[in-house]
Amino acid sequence: MQIRRFRAPDMRQAIRKVRDAVGPDAVILSNQRLPTGEIEIVAALDYDGSMPTNISSKPKDKPSFSSKYQSELSSDYLGRIEEAKQAEPAYGKGARESELESPAVESRRPVKNETTSAVNNPESVKQLHDMELELKNVKAMLERSGRNEGLKRSAVDENSSRTERKLQGLGLSDAIVAQLMREVTLNGREDDWNRLLARLAETIPVASSSDELRGCIAFMGPTGVGKTTSIGKIAAQHVLKYGTGGVVLITTDTYRIAAHEQLRTFGRILNVPVEVVNEYTDLNDVLDKYADYSLVLVDTAGMNPRDSNLERQLLMMKRARANLKKMLVLPCTSQRQVLKSVVDVYSQVGLDGCVLSKLDESASLGEAVSVVVEEGLPVAYIADGQRIPDDIQAARAHNLISRVVYTAEHYSQLYGQLKYGS
Template sequence: MQIRRFRAPDMRQAIRKVRDAVGPDAVILSNQRLPTGEIEIVAALDYDGSLPPSMAPKRQPNYQPERTENKTDPSAEYLERIERAKQQAPVQNSPVRPTDKRSSVAFEMPPLEKDKEDIGIAESLSIQKNESDKQLRDMEQELKNVKAMLEQRQRSEERSELKENAIEIRTREKLKKLGLSDFVISRLIDDIDLKGREDDWNRLLAHLADYIPVRSGSPELKGCIAFMGPTGVGKTTSIGKIAAQHVLKHGSDGVVLITTDTYRIAAHEQLRTFGRILNVPVEVVNEYSDLNEVLAKYAHYSLVLVDTAGMNPRDSNLERQLLMMKRARASLKKLLVLPCTSQRQVLKTVVDIYSQVQLDGCVLSKLDESASLGEAISVVIEEGLPVVYIADGQRIPDDIEPARAHNLISRAVYTAEHYSQLYGSLKYGS
C-alpha cells in the first residue's frame, strides 16, 4: 500500500490535488488542519484495509472501555456514519472498504464529476457575468449619451463661434471703411465685447473716441506757439484763422506773427497780408536775426504765433529748421500740422521726423478735402500725439475749432458714408 500526503489552502483544492495525482482509486485515510491554516490529506493507493503503524490507535494496557447505559461507543457511532456515507455514494463507485474499528476511517475518492460546490461557483460566475454584461451595456449607453451631449455642445459652440466670427468680420469691414489701421481695429475689438446688437456700433465709436488724445484745458491758445510741418499742409492759413479769432474776441493788442520761412521767394507775404488785415505786427527771422531774440522781444504778448518753412522730409534744409526749433526758448510750444488728405504711412513719417523737437500736439487740417479721416486718426492714436485743433476749410476765421474727440469721430463716419455714396453714384452712373 502506498501512502501520500497532500496539502492545500482548503479541502476542495486538497481533494483535487489527490484526484489529479493519485486517481479515482485513492482512499483518504485522514485529513486535518495544520497550524499554518492549510488542509493536509493522507491518501492511500491499493488500500488493503490496514492502517500504517503511525496512524494506528494506541491502547493503554488493561484498557477497558467505560460502559454505561446512557453513553454509546464513539467508534461505533463513527463507523455508523461511514456506513451511511457508503450507502449514499453513487452506484458506479467501488465499495468502501472499512478498516478495523480501532483504526481511522478510510473511504474512496469521489468520482471526476463537478460537485455541488463547482456547480454553485459556475452558477455564481454565470450570474456575475450576466450582471457584468448588463453593467457594460449600461456604461456603453451612458457613454453614448455623454458623447451625444458633448457633440451637441461642440456644435453649439461652433455655431456661436461662427456667429461671433461673422459679427467680428462685419465690424472689421465697417471700421476699415473709416480708414482705421489694423492695429486700432484689433485693439478696439479686443476691448469691446460684441453682442450682435444694434448698439454695438455706437459702443465701438464711443470707445474709439476715448482712444483719441486731445488737448484738455482752455479752448483758446495762449503763449508762444510754432506751427510746423511739410509744405502745403495749411500752416500759414491755420495761423491766420487762430489770430483772427483772437483779435475778434480780445482785440489786436497782444498778438504778433513771426515767420522763419526765408527759403521761398515772397514766402512771408501771405503772413504780412494777415498782419495788415488784423493790424498786428509781423516779424521775419532770417540769417541776420535770432528766433530767441525775437521771442524775447514779444515775451509780454498774450499770443505769439510762429510760422515755419514747409519742407519735404528729404530736404537738406529741414535739418536746419529743426535745429532752430530745438534751440528755441522752452516756452515755445510746437504743433505739427497734419493734412488728413495724406496717406497713413506719409503721416507716420512726418511725425517721426518732427518728433525730434518734442512736439506738444498737432493740428488736423484739410478735413473738408479728405475722403477718409481714419488714417490721420489712427496715426495720432498710435503715436499718442494730442490733437489741439481741426481745420476744415479756407474761410477765415470760421473753418477751425478746438479738437473734440466725439466730433472728430462723427466727422469720420459722415465722411466715409458721404464718399461711399458718391463713389457708388459715380460707379453705377446714378
C-alpha cells in the first residue's frame, strides 16, 4: 500500500490534487487543517484495509468545504467505506473467509478468495466507521448551513425590497433610489433607514451656509411659482436685520397689466425704492445706479417654457452684468418632468441656484429633491407659506430631508383616513 500526503489551501483543491496525482482508486485515510491554515489529506493507493499507525483516525480540525465538491469526496470515499461495511457483519460470528469476501474488494485482489485485511483488523473497521460518521456529520452541517444561508438571504432580500419601496414612497426618482441602494449597505438593523436618509441629504447641493443672500439676485421661473412673494420675504428679513438703507427692488415684468404693482406695494411697506425696467430702460443701467446697495432683488416676468416672449427675457438676463446671480424658483407642487423641463430651459442663462417654493402645498417633495440632485442645482432657500417675512429660510439639506419624510408620512396617513373613513 502506497501512502501520500497532499496539501492545499482548501479541501476542494486538495481533493483535486489527490485525483490528479493518484487517480480515482485512491482511498482517503484522513484529513486535517494544519496550523498554517492549509488542508492536508492522506491518501492510499492499492489500499489493503490496514490503517498506518502514524495516520490519525480523526482530523484535527473539521474541514469547511462547500456542497459544490462534497460529491467529489463522497463518490469514491463512501464507496470504499461501503465495501468495508458489507464485509463487517460476518466478522466475529464464525463465518468462513469466503463469506467475508466482498465482491467489490475481490475484484481488486491479485489472489482470489483472499479475506480483506480490514475485516481481520477490528481497529481498521472502527476507524472506517468513525470516518463514515464524521462525513455524515459534515453533510448534515452543510445542509443546515445551506438552509440558514437561504433563510438569511431571503430576509435580506425582503428587507431591501421593503426599504426600496419606502424610498419610492417619498417620491424620489428611480435613479436616485437605485443610487442610494448601491451606496448604502443594509445590515437589517433599525439604523438602516437613518443611514439612507443621511446619504440622501449628502447628495443635495446647497447654495450657501450663510443665512441670507447678498448682492444682485434675479428671480426667474414660470408664472405663479412665487417669485415676487419670495422677493418680498427676503427683502423684509434684510430690512428687519439691517435697515432700509441698502435694499432696492427691481422688476422687468412689463408684459402683464399692473404686473409690478405687488412689488411696489412691498416697496411702500418696507420703505425701499422700486425700479421698473421697460423698453426705455436698460437693466444694466439700473444695476449700475444701485451698485453700492448691499441687496438688489430683481423680479422677472413669469413665463412658461412655451411662451414666445421667454426668449427675449432670457436674452436680457444673458446680457446682464456678470455680478447678477440668477435664481430659479421651482414649485414643489409640480411634476418631476415639468420641473426638469423648466430647469432645462432656464439653465441657458447660467443658473446660480434655486428656491424651492410651496412646500406647504405639496403632497410629495421627493420629485423636487430628485430634480435638484440630478441637475446639480444648488438650493438657496425653501419657502413654505404666504406669511412675510416668516415663511422662508435658508436651505439646510438635513432639514429638507426631514420635510420630505414628514410630508410623505402626513399625506399617507391623511389618504388612509380618507380611504377608510377613520
